[in-house]
Amino acid sequence: GAGVSQSPSNKVTEKGKDVELRCDPISGHTALYWYRQSLGQGLEFLIYFQGNSAPDKSGLPSDRFSAERTGGSVSTLTIQRTQQEDSAVYLCASSLVFLGLGEAFFGQGTRLTVV
């Protein structure tokens, strides 16, 4: 597609259940980022993938959070044993990185509600 695609757009889950969020970046973009935005808060970095390098996981808030990027393209963010504080909009972005630069293109986000 022409842009970054995320699915689902909305997800309501019960506390304690696992969820998977999907991000399909722009074709050819080597960098992929996951962020989250809690209600009334700014954007919070979660994890960054760049090509075949080991991902930067420094933003993951707990070991319940993990992410994979298969084949250098699609990424899945998994949250295990969800908690109410996990409720947020999860945003994915991708960029074509050259010499450390590149426009970041964002998906529309997945709104996660943990009840």
Next chain:
Amino acid sequence: KNEVEQSPQNLTAQEGEFITINCSYSVGISALHWLQQHPGGGIVSLFMLSSGKKKHGRLIATINIQEKHSSLHITASHPRDSAVYICAVRIGGGATNKLIFGTGTLLAVQP
């Protein structure tokens, strides 16, 4: 103290006014982004700067690397410009190439 500070946090303007949003940062960066987030939550990248000035339509972005400061200007503002404007800096390179965001400036342009 946040590594990226924006001001003002909230801004109300009358249609047609010239608007300036400021961003200061305290870390070494490779680039700075200005993003626009509409009430529906979608985020659009407006500019990416590593030096100087860029202009797109009624939007102008400048950056002063020595002073670690950037400004986003909107000329002849319009109600459709109402959104949250977010400054983000890109730090490091290669495997540590991540964005750090400011908390955003909520702009409301009244007709």
